[in-house]
Amino acid sequence: MSDDSDPRQFRFELLSTDTSSDARRGRMTTLHGSVETPAFMPVGTQGTVKTLLPEEVRATGAQIILANTYHLMLRPGLETLVAAGGLHRFMGWEGPILTDSGGFQVFSLAENVRVRDNGVTFRSHIDGSHRELTPELAVGMQLGWGSDIVMALDHLVGLPADESTVRDATHRTDRWLTRCVDAFADLGGDARAALFGICQGGVDPELRRESAASIADTAVAGCAIGGLSVGEPKPVMAQMLEIVGKILPASKPRYLMGVGSPEDLWMGVARGVDLFDCVLPTRLARNGALFTPTGRINIKQRRFAELHEPLDAECDCAACARFSAAYLHHLFRSGEILGLRLASFHNLRFLASQVEAIRRAVEQNAFTSAHALFLTRYRPVGHAENA
């Protein structure tokens, strides 16, 4: 480049670090605005965070959302999104958007999946049509509809899997990353977006180290950690984070994919994670499972039928500020959609308030005590140990 100005729209600044843990406080800047980190990204799978309007998502405290390339490429498709003026305009979300590469859903939702070195072929779960995803297509589509953060295509294997299968997929992910970097450069991605690589390696410490080193050596703007929170024990996930945390460059944002329980946000930040996403808060909400400061409850239980006060008196969300637990209970018992909306709003607000508390704690170099305080109150579901 002959011009002095930096063409990159993306920046990550590390604002402060906690001395008693690996927790970090940062700021990510994109073409569509900045994101204070650590941050949780609500998932808008099909171009909408389920049940909510964009301004409601924003009002929960969310700064950036995630959308799924696999879903968007099948419906409405790249052409429609381009004709609409891009994904931001189509769905009315003006803030940053991160899209995944499609890999995760191809391997979990699609049929007749065949992986070759060139890419992956599959049949759409919607209409059975034959489709293909390559590193170049994944990057091209994400840039095409205007994502702010583009994820490299990765090869995911279901666990448990034997070591050679995991090794094979991890090495393929690393090879695909090189092609994603090239495609991103060819399309002038830097001028409008950022490319993140994805560390794989299953629960094998050695493969995780290899994969993290490969990403550390690559000119990506950020580093994602994939293939975790897929059923492995929580201490194993924590161990993998500790292993890759030592290798990934401190100057780039770290994104733990698919993680979104309150206790896992704290656990991940303690190990240096800056970004999280998960369908958990909105999916749980639609089942009536709501986060509270002491743990998850199910609003459909009889005990809420006559609770004529907010479910969570500490919460400032639309549901808690204006409606009683008894009303939420009634809406769920009656199968009313408004219940799904209010619950989704509440759970997203709860996670946003967790990362707000986390950010304040890191700024004050008091993350570990804040984490301990959280754990004295919040009782996770199904895990005796979770730190």
Place this chain on the structure above:
Amino acid sequence: MSDDSDPRQFRFELLSTDTSSDARRGRMTTLHGSVETPAFMPVGTQGTVKTLLPEEVRATGAQIILANTYHLMLRPGLETLVAAGGLHRFMGWEGPILTDSGGFQVFSLAENVRVRDNGVTFRSHIDGSHRELTPELAVGMQLGWGSDIVMALDHLVGLPADESTVRDATHRTDRWLTRCVDAFADLGGDARAALFGICQGGVDPELRRESAASIADTAVAGCAIGGLSVGEPKPVMAQMLEIVGKILPASKPRYLMGVGSPEDLWMGVARGVDLFDCVLPTRLARNGALFTPTGRINIKQRRFAELHEPLDAECDCAACARFSAAYLHHLFRSGEILGLRLASFHNLRFLASQVEAIRRAVEQNAFTSAHALFLTRYRPVGHAENA
């Protein structure tokens, strides 16, 4: 009463009338605010207008909502609503609420329905429990949870029915009205609410006349016309309205129950109706059927997939002002709840804008030409004739 002040919270003023039709422009005042008439009342069956928050319902232009006594008495029940501080507070709607008497749903939803002169017994469609509804219970419950407009209990028969069955039910409705008036007075209803009687009589002109005369002779604050829009031809509905319109007192509001297509609003106002309610706009919306100035469309049709502009350029609703028809199409095709919300909002806004146009036309003594203009553009579904 020894006090000079009028204890009644309810008033109806006739502001102007149209000279070329029976259209009227009025204002109804209740404890929870006033309603400009003609007005359409969205239905919040179970204590929520389906998919929408109270402020969204208000933003469509709705001034008053309807809730269903049958549903509320079964779930959450009178006790819960009283403990919550009334239906307004429970559901967060601060404007006027009209509740029906429960009669319509008992006869259409409940099981083991037995009508005696004292009232009606039935089994709940939710849990099979034995329940009872009498004129006194219907009035007492509606006053108990704080309805602004209380409907008298009526006996509805499915059509077609033989003349003696209709006559029997109509006379029972008239007898029950007397008991409702007494119960309303005993409970001091006038100080906080209004009681409306319901004219029945099926499609029998003579029975309609009798029933209307009976209501005209009774000390009710308003007159409802029930048992229409249940499958009879549109010209028959119009004829019944013309018959009872001559008998019902002009000084009291007239409420045509269960009517809510755009063309029927205009048709009813032309015959002197002031109030309407119907689940049609919200139910249609959830099926993707949306009102436009030229008629109903279904947003799921392929032709909307690439329409990157508002569905209805004349509409100022949240859906049309901010999203494209292509996005609505995508949401419905993808089964996303946000689509149901936006469609519900749009259809309610469309009906509210119809009654706004109607009110302006009556004020200008130009109802008939406005009605004609509406009919030149709007093509009703399944009716060649509809005026």
